[in-house]
Every structure is written in C-alpha cells, then in structure tokens.
Amino acid sequence: MADDWKAQDRPADEKSWKLIEKTMLASVHEQRRARRWGIFFKFLTFTYLFIMLALFVPLSDLTSEASHEGGYTALIEVKGTIADDQQASADNIVGALRKAFDDSSVRAVVLRINSPGGSPVQSGYVYDEIKRLRALHPDIKLYAVISDLGASGAYYIASAADAIYADKASLVGSIGVTAASFGFVEAMNKLGVERRVYTSGEHKAFLDPFQPAKEEETRFWQQVLNTTHQQFIDSVKRGRGDRLKVEGHPELFSGLVWSGEQALELGLIDGLGSASYVAREIVGEEKLVDYTVQDSPFDRFAKRIGTSVAEHLALMMGWQGPVLR
Incomplete structure (x- = not known):
C-alpha cells in the first residue's frame, strides 16, 4: 500500500x-x-x-597657448559682471594678464571687453595690476577693445590700457557709482509687521530696508558714494591723460554712456576697431592666442546643460520676459 x-x-x-x-x-x-x-x-x-x-567644447578650446610658435597677440576676455564670484573676477583677469606678460612670444596684449561693470574693488585691483605690468614690461603694449559694452567698472579697467578701441556702435563710459535698495516700511505698517533689530552700534543697521531712512545716514552714504566716484574719476584721468576732452564736457563723469563714435570725440577711446583689427593693423601680429582663464570642459558642459534646461522650463511655464534682439 x-x-x-x-x-x-x-x-x-x-x-x-x-x-x-x-x-x-x-x-x-x-x-x-x-x-x-x-x-x-x-x-x-x-x-x-x-x-x-x-x-x-570645440577642440580649439582644449589647446594651450604653449602649442603656438613664433610671435603673437595675447587675447584676454573680460565678459559679464566684474565680481569676485564671476568669470570676470579680478583673480581670473589678473592671472591671465600675468601669464600673458610673462610669455616671451607675446608681442602685445588685447583685453576684449564686453561688460556692464561691477565691483569697484575688483575693477581697481585689475587697473592697478595693469599699471604694474605695463611698468615691468614697457615693450609689451596693452590695448583694450570694447565690443558691445564697456561701462562703469569695465571702462575703469580699460582706462589703464595704452589705448582703447571700440566699434562705432559700442556703448562706452558710465563713469559713476550706484547703490540701490528698496524701502518696505509702509508695506510693513499696512501688514501690521513689527521690525525688531538689536545692534551694538548707533548706525549699525543704517542700510536696513525695513527701517525708515535717516537724513544724517543718507548724507553719510552719499559721501561714501562720492568718494568712490572721485577715485574712479582720478583713475580715468590718470589713465587717459590729455586725451580726455574734459573742458566743455561737464557730463563726462556724470554716469552717462556714449556710442563708440561719440566716445572717440570725447577722448574716451583712441580709435574704432575690433580685436582682430588691433592685432593685425596696430600690433602687427595677426595671430590671436586666448589667455582667458577658462572653466574646465566639464564645468562648462554642466553650466550649459543647466542653462538650457532652465530656459526650456521658463518657456514652458511662461516665465520668459521680453528681450531685445
């Protein structure tokens, strides 16, 4: 079983x-x-x-200036806002300048500028370094070439060059200083919000936008801006010298901006032309070698991908504002 x-x-x-x-x-x-x-x-x-x-990342970006032989013109880009955390920081620009001036093959240096300006401290640092390098290497000329825009701190830097060139339609100048903020006192009163600030100095919070501005503090801040503006004016005068048409043009240091053609008449620039024109016709060395401090290829790739994604999101969400073409 x-x-x-x-x-x-x-x-x-x-x-x-x-x-x-x-x-x-x-x-x-x-x-x-x-x-x-x-x-x-x-x-x-x-x-x-x-x-x-x-x-x-084009292959040309991955080649170094050491691969070039013979004499050439060094090119350094000053693009975007001049600030400590930007590509156009003083450290990046000064590092590129030192490298170019120390290269025995460099016949001249061209600063190609397209910037609205930025920090007066960063701009002053670059200005002083240009003056120092020009004194150390009197045989190497430095030319500033303004493309679209060379305003405020960007012109501050340009004024240290041996000569400045721009396109006839470039925007040049804006020799002035600005500081802006908002005041939210009335809005807070309407919302019933009370601001509480504790300081150990009488004027420690004088720039606080949530407190009413005091007349004596406003006067003090204006003095700070005036002092910075005068430093800017003095540096431009030292850099440009007798080329500036100061007489009869009191608006020269008022913060106004001019076209390249107008800037030439005012002595703000020395001629009209591009970076390649300066290298070919003024320096006599047509070959331009880029000494600009660059992000690594992977950093640039990541930034461009991030920018592209942000732009597409903005378009999809309707956040894209009006732009000038």
Whole structure:
C-alpha cells in the first residue's frame, strides 16, 4: 500500500520540481536581460554625454597657448559682471594678464571687453595690476577693445590700457557709482509687521530696508558714494591723460554712456576697431592666442546643460520676459 502511494506521489513531485526549476531559470534569464539592458543604457548615456561635450567644447578650446610658435597677440576676455564670484573676477583677469606678460612670444596684449561693470574693488585691483605690468614690461603694449559694452567698472579697467578701441556702435563710459535698495516700511505698517533689530552700534543697521531712512545716514552714504566716484574719476584721468576732452564736457563723469563714435570725440577711446583689427593693423601680429582663464570642459558642459534646461522650463511655464534682439 505504501509502495503504491509513493508511486502515485512521485510524478506530482517531479512536476513541482520542474515547475520550480523553470521558474528559477526564467528569473535568472530575466535578471541577465535586465543587467544587459542596464549596461546598454549606461553606455548609451555616456556616449550621449561625450557627444554633447564634443559639441559644446570645440577642440580649439582644449589647446594651450604653449602649442603656438613664433610671435603673437595675447587675447584676454573680460565678459559679464566684474565680481569676485564671476568669470570676470579680478583673480581670473589678473592671472591671465600675468601669464600673458610673462610669455616671451607675446608681442602685445588685447583685453576684449564686453561688460556692464561691477565691483569697484575688483575693477581697481585689475587697473592697478595693469599699471604694474605695463611698468615691468614697457615693450609689451596693452590695448583694450570694447565690443558691445564697456561701462562703469569695465571702462575703469580699460582706462589703464595704452589705448582703447571700440566699434562705432559700442556703448562706452558710465563713469559713476550706484547703490540701490528698496524701502518696505509702509508695506510693513499696512501688514501690521513689527521690525525688531538689536545692534551694538548707533548706525549699525543704517542700510536696513525695513527701517525708515535717516537724513544724517543718507548724507553719510552719499559721501561714501562720492568718494568712490572721485577715485574712479582720478583713475580715468590718470589713465587717459590729455586725451580726455574734459573742458566743455561737464557730463563726462556724470554716469552717462556714449556710442563708440561719440566716445572717440570725447577722448574716451583712441580709435574704432575690433580685436582682430588691433592685432593685425596696430600690433602687427595677426595671430590671436586666448589667455582667458577658462572653466574646465566639464564645468562648462554642466553650466550649459543647466542653462538650457532652465530656459526650456521658463518657456514652458511662461516665465520668459521680453528681450531685445
């Protein structure tokens, strides 16, 4: 009887084991398939990233100035806001200037400027360094070339050059100082919000936008701005000398901005032309070698990808404001 039961039960056990075996084999195959697809998609992602990197970073960006032979003109870009945490920081510009002036193959240096200005401290640092390097290397001329915009702190830097060139439609000047904020006192009163500030100095919180401005503090702040403005004016006068048409033009240091053509008449610039024009016609060395301090290729790639994503999000969400073309 027991033998009969075992004989009947054995086929059922074999079927169960075969079913379990098939299930386990199918699971192993599925894991292998998933692993293969994972490897494939990772490879595809890396391939895409490298292709995008190659598109965004031209091979010329990866070559150093050491690969060039013979004499040439060094090019340094001053682009965007002049500030400590920006590409156009004093450290970046000064580092590039020192490297260019120390290169025996450099015949002249061109600062190509497209900047609205920025920090007076950063601009003054670059101005002083240009003066120092020009004194150390009197045989190497430094030319400032303004493309679209050379205003405020950017013109501060340009005024230290041997000569300044710009396009006839460039915007040049804005020799002035500004500091702006908002006052929220009335809004807080309407909302019933009480401002509580604790200081150990009588005027420690004088720039607080949530407190009423005091007349004596406003006068003090204006004196600070006037002092900074006078430092700016003195530096421009030292840099430009008799070339400035100060007589009869009291608005020269008023913060106004002029076209390149108007700036030439006022003595703010020395001629009209581009960086390539200066290298070819003024320096006599047409070859331009870029000494600008650059982000690493991966940093630039990441920034451009981030900017592209932000722009598309802005368009989709309707956040894109009016722009000038």
